[in-house]
Amino acid sequence: MADILILGANGQIAQLSENIFLDSTGDNMKLYLRHADRLRDRASQYEDRIELIDGDTTDVDKLVGSMRDIDMVYANLAGDNLKEQAESIVKAMHASDKTRLVWISTIGIYDEVPGKFGEWNNKTLADYLPNYAAGAKVLEDSDLDYTIIRPAYLTNKDEVDYEVTQKGEPFKGTEVSRKSIAQIVVDIAQDPSKFSKASIGVNKPNTDGDKPSWV
Numbered sequence: 001m002a003d004i005l006i007l008g009a010n011g012q013i014a015q016l017s018e019n020i021f022l023d024s025t026g027d028n029m030k031l032y033l034r035h036a037d038r039l040r041d042r043a044s045q046y047e048d049r050i051e052l053i054d055g056d057t058t059d060v061d062k063l064v065g066s067m068r069d070i071d072m073v074y075a076n077l078a079g080d081n082l083k084e085q086a087e088s089i090v091k092a093m094h095a096s097d098k099t100r101l102v103w104i105s106t107i108g109i110y111d112e113v114p115g116k117f118g119e120w121n122n123k124t125l126a127d128y129l130p131n132y133a134a135g136a137k138v139l140e141d142s143d144l145d146y147t148i149i150r151p152a153y154l155t156n157k158d159e160v161d162y163e164v165t166q167k168g169e170p171f172k173g174t175e176v177s178r179k180s181i182a183q184i185v186v187d188i189a190q191d192p193s194k195f196s197k198a199s200i201g202v203n204k205p206n207t208d209g210d211k212p213s214w215v
Contacts, residue, residue: 001025001027002027002028002071002189002190003029003030003069003070003071004027004030004070004071004072004073004074004189005030005032005066005067005070005072006029006031006032006074006076007032007033007073007074007076007077007089008032008033008076008077008078009031009032009033009076010033010035010038011076011077011078012154012178013076013154013178013182014074014076014182016178016179016182017074017076017182017183017185017186018031019182020182020186021186021189022046022049024186025189025190027049027189028050028051029050029051030050030051030052030053030066030070031043031050031052032053032055032063033053034054034056035054036052036054036055037054039052057075057077057085057088057089059088060092060095063096064092064096067092067096067098068096070098071100071189071192072100072101072188072189073089073093073100073102074102075089075101075103077104081131082131082132082134082135083131083138085135086103086134086135086136086138086139087138089101090138090139090144093144099143099145100145100192101139101144101145101146102147102185102188102189103146103147103148103149104149104181105132105135105148105150106125106129106150107121107150107152107201108121108125108129108150109129109150110133110199112150112165112168112169112170112171113170113171114170114171115210117174117208117209117211118171120210120211136199145192145197146197147194147195147196147198147199149185149200149202150171150199150201150202151176151178151181152171152173152174152175152176152203152204152212153174153175153176154175154178155176155177155178156177156178157177157179158179159179159180160177160179160180161177161180161205162177162180162181162184162202162203162204163202163203163204163205164195164200164201164202165200165201166198166199166201167198167199167200167201171201172201172203172208173203173205173208174203174207174208174211175204175207175212175213176203176207177204180204181202184202
């Protein structure tokens, strides 16, 4: 049984992972987010397994307190300050003597998406890629045991169906389900050696194309 700190716990992938943790593991969770009342009902329903924390991920002191007695940090974050958030998390993990971190990023941060899809992705995410790349680099430059997950374009399909590419390999496919990403997070919590010190691209097999199918 593990204890997981989930940062950005109201995100769609985060909530799917919380459901899987509750349904298929005995793990306990600390759900960390701004305006924590949004998850009050969930925390009340599972008060023996969930602790709710209202906080900002740039608040190092709050993070340090939240990391007490946890085994893994899972960050499901967004915003214009991802580098600052990453730096705060790394600092807090050092202060708390914690090492295992799972971080959700996006495709294209290494210019790894080939062909016409890569060109389209670079244009579509032009305002976001530098921010996500900067956040990922903070982790890669740290001594943490991180896993960076770079999902393809996300769907709400009720399926777990994915394949993985490593950093330095061309990205495959155009889409993947949020549930697949959530399952990877839970799987890492059960086996912390899985995708250790890795930045992985994740896609659904056989979804290659110039754009995601719904565009």
